[in-house]
Amino acid sequence: MKLEGKVWKYGDNIDTDVIIPARYLVTTDPQTLAAHCMEDIDQAFASQVQPGDIIVGGRNFGCGSSREHAPISIKGAGVSCIIAESFARIFFRNAINIGLPILESPEAARDAQKGDTLTVDLVAGTITNQRTGKTYQASPYPPFVLGIINAGGLVPYTRRELGIDITG
Amino acid sequence: MGKTLAEKIIAAHNVDGAAEVSAGDLVTVNVDVVMANDVTAPIAIESFNAIGVGEVFDRNRVMLVPSHFAPNKDIKSAEQTRTLTRFAELQVLEHRFQVGRAGIEHVVLPERGLVLPGDLVVGGDSHTCTYGALGAFATGMGSTDIGFAMATGKTWLKVPETMKFVYYGERQPWVYSKDMILRTIGEITVDGALYRSMEFTGPGVAALNMSERFTMTNMVIEAGGKCGFIPFDEVTREYVEARATRPYTPFFADDDARYVSVHEFDLSEMEPQVACPYSPDNVHPISQIRPEKVDQVFIGSCTNGRFEDMAIVADILQRTGREFHPDVRVMIIPGSQAVYLDMLRQGWLELFTLAGAAVSTSTCGPCLGGHMGVLAADEVCVSTSNRNFRGRMGHRDARVFLANPAVAAASAIMGRLAHPDEL
Ligand code: SF4
Numbered sequence: 001m002k003l004e005g006k007v008w009k010y011g012d013n014i015d016t017d018v019i020i021p022a023r024y025l026v027t028t029d030p031q032t033l034a035a036h037c038m039e040d041i042d043q044a045f046a047s048q049v050q051p052g053d054i055i056v057g058g059r060n061f062g063c064g065s066s067r068e069h070a071p072i073s074i075k076g077a078g079v080s081c082i083i084a085e086s087f088a089r090i091f092f093r094n095a096i097n098i099g100l101p102i103l104e105s106p107e108a109a110r111d112a113q114k115g116d117t118l119t120v121d122l123v124a125g126t127i128t129n130q131r132t133g134k135t136y137q138a139s140p141y142p143p144f145v146l147g148i149i150n151a152g153g154l155v156p157y158t159r160r161e162l163g164i165d166i167t168g
Numbered sequence: 169m170g171k172t173l174a175e176k177i178i179a180a181h182n183v184d185g186a187a188e189v190s191a192g193d194l195v196t197v198n199v200d201v202v203m204a205n206d207v208t209a210p211i212a213i214e215s216f217n218a219i220g221v222g223e224v225f226d227r228n229r230v231m232l233v234p235s236h237f238a239p240n241k242d243i244k245s246a247e248q249t250r251t252l253t254r255f256a257e258l259q260v261l262e263h264r265f266q267v268g269r270a271g272i273e274h275v276v277l278p279e280r281g282l283v284l285p286g287d288l289v290v291g292g293d294s295h296t297c298t299y300g301a302l303g304a305f306a307t308g309m310g311s312t313d314i315g316f317a318m319a320t321g322k323t324w325l326k327v328p329e330t331m332k333f334v335y336y337g338e339r340q341p342w343v344y345s346k347d348m349i350l351r352t353i354g355e356i357t358v359d360g361a362l363y364r365s366m367e368f369t370g371p372g373v374a375a376l377n378m379s380e381r382f383t384m385t386n387m388v389i390e391a392g393g394k395c396g397f398i399p400f401d402e403v404t405r406e407y408v409e410a411r412a413t414r415p416y417t418p419f420f421a422d423d424d425a426r427y428v429s430v431h432e433f434d435l436s437e438m439e440p441q442v443a444c445p446y447s448p449d450n451v452h453p454i455s456q457i458r459p460e461k462v463d464q465v466f467i468g469s470c471t472n473g474r475f476e477d478m479a480i481v482a483d484i485l486q487r488t489g490r491e492f493h494p495d496v497r498v499m500i501i502p503g504s505q506a507v508y509l510d511m512l513r514q515g516w517l518e519l520f521t522l523a524g525a526a527v528s529t530s531t532c533g534p535c536l537g538g539h540m541g542v543l544a545a546d547e548v549c550v551s552t553s554n555r556n557f558r559g560r561m562g563h564r565d566a567r568v569f570l571a572n573p574a575v576a577a578a579s580a581i582m583g584r585l586a587h588p589d590e591l
Contacts, residue, residue, distance in 0.1 A: 017555070021559045026245045041564075065293075065555075068310035089363050090310055097313060162221065
């Protein structure tokens with residue numbers, strides 16, 4: 001699966017309180033959450049993000065609270081993929097579980113600049129920066145995690161594993 | 169090669185029954201307790217329903233605690249709590265947590281003997297790592313993972329590598345475990361323990377009471393850690409025996425366990441620490457911080473909302489005979505209703521109120537900028553909680569300083585950041 005989008009670039013330790021502040025945690029609706037995504041750090045993001053855009057972060061992206069509202073708000077904003085130098089553990093799981101692609105590549109993350117266009121091949125795990133023409137290989141997923149991604153998230157994965165009729 | 173606490177507890181819960189696991193292994197494990205709160209439970213319940221198994225894996229082991237916006241701060245939060253309480257009724261969950269009887273999950277669950285040494289606990293809250301003070305493997309996860317665990321009684325984990333932290337030397341006055349953990353986070357930074365387990369050891373840790381131990385493991389996540397441990401000993405045993413609701417098995421790290429790093433701290437050289445805006449690793453000794461004027465002081469949260477924390481504040485007020493500064497909003501919020509009742513019996517509700525504090529029923533409240541003390545732009549708050557990220561307690565330009573209860577109380581009295589010795 002190939003993705004292409006423009007880069008929104010952020011620094012190290014982007015925490016879930018700035019991705020979606022607690023004052024908005026009284027809903028689980030992706031669109032409502034998306035309207036406030038990143039607002040404490042980048043007020044332009046929610047209004048200007050385009051479907052398919054890519055968030056690029058530094059180290060420890062998504063640290064802090066376990067709120068799944070954080071990746072939900074990013075996915076709800078239409079972001080196709082997050083690339084970072086490293087991810088906080090809970091955020092990484094949450095993104096995989098809700099079917100939001102997430103790739104770890106320190107070089108790709110460091111080289112990308114705001115407004116660059118990236119092409120991402122999720123199957124091969126490659127990231128190409130169209131401005132520089134450079135291609136990067138992201139860290140591979142463990143096979144089990146790949147299973148969840150291929151199923152489209154943890155819920156469909158579990159239904160299949162438990163033999164619950166997916167059409168039912 | 170010996171095993172760490174994380175390796176031993178995970179091995180004991182491995183569904184494959186493999187006798188040994190090592191750091192880096194990806195395993196599926198049985199869980200002892202699954203927890204969620206009023207913010208994370210609604211999505212977890214949605215995922216649980218979407219999986220479609222009908223009933224939770226064990227109605228004695230799923231615990232849903234309304235804490236964050238409790239008592240409900242508005243209609244939307246009321247609806248989230250209703251989702252949680254209806255689900256608990258429908259699934260006939262054994263343990264129910266009602267406003268007026270419960271409090272913050274990480275204070276209530278240990279207090280009631282519902283999480284125990286040797287347990288493997290997953291919680292829909294990042295501070296689930298708190299239970300490591302009991303010698304349990306406890307880690308925070310997101311809602312979908314929690315929905316999965318509620319349905320199957322299982323979760324998948326990567327066995328973490330372990331970092332060891334050793335504390336020795338004589339503790340100085342006004343230095344608590346909060347200072348030990350802040351200093352540690354300041355040293356290794358907010359991603360210093362990413363994906364890792366943190367074992368806290370040494371005579372400085374053995375000397376801590378249970379309350380202070382919970383404060384320490386509570387903040388493991390602020391270093392990016394997956395879980396933290398304080399070894400089971402007589403202090404743990406005494407605390408647990410008084411409340412355990414079922415049998416338990418403590419585990420111990422082997423002497424030759426493999427640690428990725430060892431960090432030592434000399435307590436005789438440690439003064440009270442303060443984490444400055446906007447990160448829990450922006451930590452400085454209090455003597456090096458400008459004594460800024462403060463607008464609000466918050467004493468509470470799952471970090472420092474226990475009886476012993478309140479005792480520190482009460483002791484300072486009683487010994488000095490002072491009141492809180494008239495220009496400071498002082499919010500004192502116990503971590504549980506049991507703590508509230510103890511405060512009442514000690515006469516501290518009166519003491520704190522006469523000193524000028526707003527004392528309330530248990531809630532997370534201001535800790536996450538929910539209610540009961542949200543900050544305006546440019547306001548300064550000294551808080552005993554665990555996070556001072558931008559926007560965490562209110563406006564993005566408000567500034568939060570994290571400190572121990574004695575520093576918080578002294579600052580509330582002086583109206584500015586203060587060392588308790590200044591009183
Ligand atoms: S007191 Fe604060 S840190 Fe603790 S569970 Fe509540 S919101 Fe989270």
